[in-house]
Amino acid sequence: MVRVKIWGSLRPLADGQSEIELEARTFKEVLDQLGARYPALRPQIKRGVSMALNGRIYREAWFTKIPPESEVVLMPYMAGG
């Protein structure tokens, strides 16, 4: 089981949930399940999100293995200033 922490402006798109529990082994599975459960998240996921796993930040590393009982932080790309 993976706990996904939904960050910032993504959270209202996941019905305001701050943490979602999923059964997933890779980032792709996390994103697919989130998109299925919360259709409002799909455009954001398609646009690009970063995921932090155990102190590492991943972008487009879809097949990265997620160890069981991990916490993944899902956040939008940030480039603005």
Next chain:
Amino acid sequence: MALVLMTMAGFWALGAVMRVPSRMRWVMIGFLYLAVVLAHLILPPGTGLRVATGNSAAPWLVLGGLAALGLTYGRGLAWLRARHSAKTTPPPSATPPTRFRPAELDRYARHIMLREIGGPGQRALKDARVLVIGAGGLGAPVLLYLAGAGVGTIGVIDGDVVDNSNLQRQVIHSDASIGMAKVFSAAQTMRALNPFIAVECYNRRLEPNMAAALFADYDLIMDGSDNFATRYLVNRTAVACGKPLISAAITQWEGQISLYDPARGGPCYQCLFPQEPAPGTVPTCAEAGVAAPLPGVIGAMMALEAVKHLTQAGQGLRGRLMLYDGLYSESRMIRTTARADCPACHGQGHAPENRPAPDTAV
């Protein structure tokens, strides 16, 4: 005796008229002196020449002794002066530190009374040269607080002009400066806030062909730019120049900030974010929107980290990425590590003991 002295004076005057070097004239006078002293020692008393030149060698020897004494004193003094100035004259390249004026001591009093900053810390701020990329949402509070804090030289680079839609959050600009280059508008506000600082304006976009030369002139780089291309360029250049980089980014309601300084340990920006998203895939503030005070929060954090970094106070964000969620009022710290496969820094900031296991990413 007077006759001889007059002859000596005559030699000098004649030498001057004939443009004989003074060294030659002194040699002539020296020969005359020696001849007179020799005459007194060799010729018997009462000789005409001896009577005419004072009967005895004694006054001549006293005169010679005095001259030698004077000469030695003058030479010695000149030598001491040369030695002293060689020691205390700074090399021509070093600029002498300017003293704080009384008005400055008053201005920075609340800093100077902080144990972690104090007089030496304020001195370090005054001597510091900080370059800020972008005079927009993040740049506005960064520039204002660096100016207020007394950072001696602040460089600012931005190629945009002030737009009406900027003023909701870019509080360094004003309604009257719409249409003006952002760097000049910002410099005007900074100088009005603190006349004791120097502001250097670069009214253009940061480009790869000039970034390194620009960065070389500064001690600390601060990135508040608004696009990924510039962010990756800033990071590559800061790594190549070995300059510390405080970089932050925002979107809508959230922000991130860290210190990237692989030359002194820790990861660079590209260690955290290896792939640069394709241009156009990431919405800008103009497309996605941004809450007005959000860049104020994150930009003020950048300025605080800069003050800490320059005064060596507390602990900075090396190896830590701070996330701030303004929509739900939460913050979070993510530990970060350098990557040996990073194309920008090659993981040079690794502490050997915490090199990570090989990446499992495909």
